[in-house]
Amino acid sequence: MRAHHAHTARALDVQVEPGAEFWGWAGRTLGAPARTATGAPVWLRLVSAPEDKAAGKxxxxxxxxxxxxxxxxxHRPALLAVHDAVDDGTAYRAELSVRVDEPVLSGDPILxxxxxxxxxxxxxxxxxxxxVSAVDTDRVAVRQQYMERAIPEFVGIPAPAVSSWTTAHADLHWANLTSPLRLLDWEGWGQAPEGFDSATLYAYSLLxxxxxxxxxxxxPLLGSPAGLAAEATVCAQLLQTVSRGDNLTLEGPLRDWSEELRRRQSA
Known part of the structure; x- marks a missing residue:
């Protein structure tokens, strides 16, 4: 990853700043601050995947x-350039973006x-x-089939009817936000039940x-009948992660939230 990151920097004519590198989950991504030939601050992020998986959302x-x-x-760091390469069955995509110098509001998604x-x-x-919600897209962030399976299992109610599908960032948590406002990490955006982003931010604020x-x-959609589908989806997603041993500090508040959602569904 380091070798390909350095190769990409040369290909895109940017100079990586020494001593700072940021690894993503399981070493799948490597990011670092850099500067263009004119001195503009940028961010160079490299993502890797098996060649046959290097596609999709x-x-x-x-x-x-x-x-x-x-x-x-x-409010979104613009993408300036993309550089693709394949080496020995692994695909690499480098994304050069405007650098956001403000620190994220939390080092952890959970506030x-x-x-x-x-x-x-x-x-x-x-x-x-x-x-964001008004943008038209055929990308899908949340699938109806997932809701119908996960909400009964983890929240204990049938999947509520979705009154409206809108476009969502789909990963709106405190480690993806800065002040002044910037929204980071746009990998997973797409269609989701209306209110999905606000429900996600609420979930990560429960502590x-x-x-x-x-x-x-x-x-204010949160707590309303129109927001129930999004809230139940987010609650189910995070309780599912708890069942796998992640986000354990949220377990108690998520159980309380699921109880509230069950009351609202039966009201």
């Missing part, structure tokens, strides 16, 4: 997002500390997510009740 997510959203009024964010930040977030309450206030 996750592989093309950033490129598709650039075509669909651009820089989203400055572990209280945040003091201005009203303007929340207003920008709500407006940005509204723009901090004040922030969770603020999410619900900013996104």
């Amino acid at each position: 996750l592989w093309d997510g950033a490129l598709d997002a650039q075509h669909a959203f651009g820089d989203l009024d400055g 572990q500390h209280d945040l003091q964010l201005p009203d303007s930040w929340w207003k920008e977030l709500a407006g940005t997510m509204e723009k 901090k009740p004040d922030t969770a309450a603020r999410v619900r206030a900013v996104f």
Whole structure:
């Protein structure tokens, strides 16, 4: 990965800054800050996959997002260039993006500390997510078949009817957000039940009740009949991860949330 990252930097005529590298899950991605020949700060991210798996939603997510959203009024780091290569059965895709220098709001997707964010930040977030939801796409982030299987198993209710399918970032958590507002990591975006992004952010806020309450206030679809399908889907997804040994600190709050969802379904 390091050798291919260095090769790609030369191919794209950027200089990687020494001493800083960031590895993704299971070593699948490698990112590092860099500068262009003119000195502009950029981010060079390399993703790898077996050659026969180098396609589909996750592989093309950033490129598709650039075509669909651009820089989203400055709230999404624009993709500047893509470089593809194959070596000995492994495919590599390098993505060169505008660098976001602001730190993410949390080092973990699950919020572990209280945040003091201005009203303007929340207003920008709500407006940005509204723009995302209105984009037309045939990409799919959440499948009806998954909802019909997972919600009964993990939440204990039949999958609620989806009143509206809209476009979602589909990974809206605190490690993908900065202040001033930037939304990072656009691999998995696509169609999902309306309110999916706000339900996701709410779920990752459950350890901090004040922030969770603020999410619900900013996104009033949460708690409404129209939001039930998205909330149940997110709750099921995260309880499924708990069953696999991940996100264990959220187990108690997720159980409480699933109980609330069962009450709402039967009301």
